[in-house]
Amino acid sequence: MGRRQFGNGGADGGLAGGGTGGSGKVRKKNDENELGGEYDDRNRLADLVDSATNSPLLTLDDRSLAAFKALVRRSETNVHAAFELLYDKLKKNNSQVRYLSLLLMDELFTRSKLFRSLLVPVFENFLLLSVGFRSDYPLPPPEERAALLRKKAIEIVEKWNDMYGQHYKPLRLAYEYLKKTLRFEFPNARETATLAQQQRKERERRTQELLKKKFTSLKSEYPELRAEIHSTLEQINECVAILAEKKNGGDDQQEQFGFDSDEDEFEEYGARNLRSARGEVEEQETLAYETGENAALFDTLRDLYRLLTSRHLVSAQEWLSTLMRVDPEEERQARDTLLRDVIDLRNKVVKAREVCEGAGIERTEGASKSAADGDAEEIIWEEGDVLISNSAISELIEASGAAEPTEVKPVSEPTAEANTMELEKGKQAVINKADETEEDNSLKAQLLKQAPLLKWGQFLERWGSDRAIPANNRGLEFENHWGKVDYDVTIPAEKLAESSLNLRAVYYSAEKTEIPPCLAPLRNGGLCQRRDLKRCPFHGPIIPRDSTGKPLELEKPAKLPEVSKSSENTDELTSTLPSEPKHEELVQQAIANVRQKDEEFRKKVLEDKKSVRRERAKRAREHNEACLRAAAIGTTSEGLAEAFGQDVMAAESQPKKRRGGLAALLRKKPTVKDRLSRRLLSGRVRDATATQLARDEQAAYRESFPNQW
């Protein structure tokens, strides 16, 4: 049964949107089965809450929500039950479930007083579960839902506080605690809304004030301005009338040919303006070729037209807009009359403009005509002055003679930039030049002859131009990356004149010179083709050589003494020598000679030193030998045989010693010792041997260091 009723409830909820009948029926039905109703209601509520909080969506289903509300509304027990169910859901360990139950709670909280009174006593716990303001009770996963839950909860707390804070103190306290102590960020919806409203009102008030000011000033000034405009209109009309008369005169002539039949139409229309406009059109056609007083008339008309369009029409439009927007509290009457008047005036002005435009005066034409009038020409002349050097101009004047203005015009016609371009590009200019007239041609040729050929640079880009250039003030390519970008910022011309954009930058570039080859003769019969600046790593300093590779020794002996003077005499040398490379070679030659001489001297000194050293060594050796000989005779008192052999040994050792010196003597020593030890290696004569060995050692010592005892 519960299921069926649930279905009914849902249907009722769906119907409830249409009207009140549905809920009435539900109530009636509820009254009928009151006994079992409460239990069933509770079940159904549980079902509804379960289904509503089980969805993964972020919003509640409208149908089930309506059913839920209808069910809760029926009785207080249902409110209690709903509160318990929702509160249980809020305790669930899932932020999504909490979020949805929070939404349901919000629905009931804003509707049922009982629900509020149930929730408020446990508000701290409610906040703990929904806002999670205490770190030891964090919100459950999933995290993004937890964040959403907190945000929503804070929003809801603010809303509830605004709506019911005055009745429920805990609400108020909770709001203040969250806001002031924990410093949660509340959306502050009400304040922002009121603030926006206030700002809007303020803005409106300010504009209204401005409009009123304008209105009052307009009221006072209007008669004057009106008179002014009227006078302008009058003048236009008069001009048109005069022109029309003249045209009529022309028509008379034409009528003689039986040409025109517009007269009737003028009569039919009767509107003076239109007629004059038509007349003007005709006039323009006829008078286009005329000169004299007609031109003066047209000039005044043009002036008037300009005045009309640039000032009167604009001001009339402005007045109209102010009058339409202004909200006069007391002066409605005045405003209306003024508005009517202004509209009238504006219409008149517009008509007059049409008339003028009909007469063939248009803004563009007026501009071009005025440019042709002369002042613009002068400006271009000035630019020309800057562009072309004074001498060039004077020459030009001389050359062109009397035909000055006509000749200058073509030069001044293209813009200054184009001029520079032509000057720079030279050849292109020649091509352009070919197209133009004879006089022009000669002039340009002359100018081109005079013009220097320069490397292209930024200073030429805007040569002589007075324009301001747009500034790249952000320094980045990304749009709006660092903030606002003002696209209209320009650098004014006078600032540019100072800046580096107008300076000509000249960079140093070394002159290209050919490095001469070494040209020293090679073994295979060729010449060394290495190109080094000063010195070839294989053939030494680079010197001038002839075709076979022999160095050209130019006046080498003569120059050597002059080396000290050469710096003073360079001028003479250069003048005397046939060409510059020869001179350089000579200088190099001189340097080389000096170096060679130095080298020789150094060698000689070294050799001298060597010979001295050799001699000294020789003397020392001789002395050593003498000493050794004496020692050998003195110590060898052992055997006669040895004494006899002394001479032989000495004779033999003579050449050896000469060969090896002291080292050889030292090397020989152990052999004698060995011989002696071998001979005396017997136990009986050990003592004797010892003494002899000691003596031998002493002798050896004496022998080895002969000059130290």
Add this chain to the structure above:
Amino acid sequence: MWFDLKARELGAIRPERISRKVASDRLHNLELSSSKDILSVHDSGINSLQVDKTEGRYLLSGASDGSVACYDTLHASTFDPTARSYQHKHVFKVDKRVRKGHKYAVSSVQWYPVDTGLFVTGSFDTHVNVWDTNNLQVELQYDMPGRVYSVSLSQIATSHLLIAVGSADSMVRLCDIATGACTHTLVGHRDAVLAVQWSVSSEWTLYTGSCDGAIRFWDIRRAGSYKVLDQDSSQMGRRPPVPKYSPESEWPVTSRTSKKLLKKAFGDKKSGMSTPPKRVHPGMASAQNYATAHNGAVKALLPTNDGHFLVSAGADSRVKLWDVESGCDTLVNYERMRLSGNRATQLGLSPDSSLLFIPTSTAIKVYNLWTGLLLKTLGGHYDDVNCCELHPYEQEMYSGSSDRKILVWSPPPPPQIDEDREEVCPVPRRLIVNFWSHMICQTKAKGASAGAGEFSARLDVDSWSDED
């Protein structure tokens, strides 16, 4: 109540009984006051509150930012028509900008018991300040060796003017306002002293509770503490006979260990020890008594109004009621109690000593003092409640919390009369409902992002739209 009035008219009951009954009823029905707001000026949590006992009018509050403020609880400064509540703004506020003002958290405030011309504050910046209320300047400043947790002035003292100071130091100091110096140093505790209370029956008796779990009773005329409360001794039994004078009986020591010590100290002649016994100063004997009253820091002490009992709250989540005379635990079980943290709190006791108000984490629990029954849980703060203070003459309670609010708890307002309701809601309800349903329709049509209309204040009535 009407029966009581009738009985009173007939003379069946005494006049003070009915007033007591009304007061008690009101106290039992305390709830968050909807018509009285104290606008806290503090930028941080409130640590201590006290209403002066002389007039019962000025509420003193000390906060964690070192500021002390005073509120007039009697006269509201403004009336807030939207919340329909009277707002009590502060009378004055002193903070660190005043010369010698407290730099750190003020842990304890106390009015001068005689009048409201002076008040005493203790702070974590190790100073105890005596302020002059009239020119709001520090008149006296005492320097303590550590953070000051608690200061106390005797309410009944006539012969002395001592501030008892419990600080991070284990010694309790008594500072004399008359001389501006520290006169006593009470040695005995082994850890910081969180709670200091003068007895309400004897001007010489001081109760102190420490972080080591001991509660000591001191007679400031004598050296040492004369009693150390032991959580194990709960058998009150017969009162011990008043003994004749003897050094032992002068310092009644309950614990067995200390008895032994005493025996040793005074020498046991029977044992015939050859070495002369080391004689301990009688005052120091109790210093050896390590009996504890709580298994944790003693956070608060509060004597009952008759002075016979002492309530103590400990960090072991126990509140105990001690019999002062015998020093025994009365074993009253205060149910579902939860206290935590080693910080001093301030308990509240109703003027008739029947209700005990204990600030637990974010709520205040109301117990029947004698039975330990939990009567009510007062929730309204959103952060830890640090202190609660009962008005001495009216049935009103003030509570200070770390959420920077001072809340007023009062009996519910009298039920509104029908005429008033008519005034409140002059428009027929049906019309209002229609209006709101219209509004809701509009906001629904606009979509979820509602304008300012959704946030307008509403009447506290059911507002079901017809479409629901």
